[in-house]
Amino acid sequence: MKYGKLKGPYNQKTVKERIKALFFDNIGKTVTREQIIQVATDPVSGRQPENWHQRLSELRTDDGYTILSWRNRGDLKVQEYLMPNKQKRAGASKRTKPTTEAWRAVLERSNYTCEWSEAGEVCGLHEGEIDPVGGGRVKLTPDHKLPHSIDPNSDPRDPTKWLALCGRHQVMKKNYWDSSSGKLNVYAIVQAxxxxxxxxxxxxxxxxxxxxxxxxxxxxxxx
Ligand SMILES: [Zn+2]
Structure with a gap:
């Protein structure tokens, strides 16, 4: 197993850009959690970002990069990651979002809380409060209920097609559903x-x- 090195300098403006630069410096090599946190840390203020794993998840799901972990590769350990190449999946960047009006309606309906529900229990974390499980401040973002049936004309305007989710539950949903294969990630479900x-x-x-x-x-x- 080849381990990656910090080359840098990692002074890109955003956490996501710095993490991406680290992976680009280490294509085909194992990158560790510690290395990711190191480059994610703000180069000016020295502040460690709370939600670096969300940014990592966005590189996968929004930007379409392949970043493997122990979940998809047996020779990687927990907290190890690997980008095999710089290719982006086509179409990954075209993520539909609700209109400003629809999103406001979703937030009002949810009372500015996370609408994730599991076995009848709603998450209910409020925007801006500290997540007692995942740590970090709750930032609600829109989640399309049925990602494979987006109607580009009506869905972005229709608040009933969207949920407000906290960061932890956005990540959880993305982990459960592998949109590249269209299969449930059974292992992640059992784990959670x-x-x-x-x-x-x-x-x-x-x-x-x-x-x-x-x-x-x-x-x-x-x-
Ligand atoms: Zn939640």
Whole structure:
């Protein structure tokens, strides 16, 4: 495994530009979380950005760059990333957004809170408050409910087609749905599942592959 180096200088204006420059300096090499944080840190103020992983996610989803992680490549460890080439996926930059009026209507409907809902529980984090789970200040951004059925004429004007989501839930949604393959990212879903759900999945897999868990907790082949 070849590790990347900080070449720099990384004095680009935005966090995203600096992270992109780091990957461009290290095509085909492993870049670590620490290196990303190092270049993401503001070169003038020395301030460490709270949401560097969101910017990383935007390089993938909005700009269309391929950035691999342990989720898609077995030889990468957690907190290691790799850009195999500088190619952008076509069309990735054409992200539809709601109109200013529609977005304002979404924010008013949501009361300026995140509308992500899971098992009937709404996230509800308010714009500007500190996210107790992910850290950092909540910044709500628009999420199109059905990204594969955008009607360019009506959807941007229709508030019912959009949700207000906090950064953590934007990332979560992007991780769950691999828009390049059109498949659910099952691994990410299991990873983010509750302990109760993970246990149920664990039991299912044991049974599926012919194992049983004994009373003492040990696991053995089903006879
Ligand atoms: Zn949320």
């Amino acid at each position: 599942a509750s302990r109760k759900d993970k246990l149920a999945i664990f039991q299912f897999l044991l049974d599926h592959f012919g194992y049983i868990q004994k009373e003492d907790g040990s696991i053995g082949r089903r006879k």
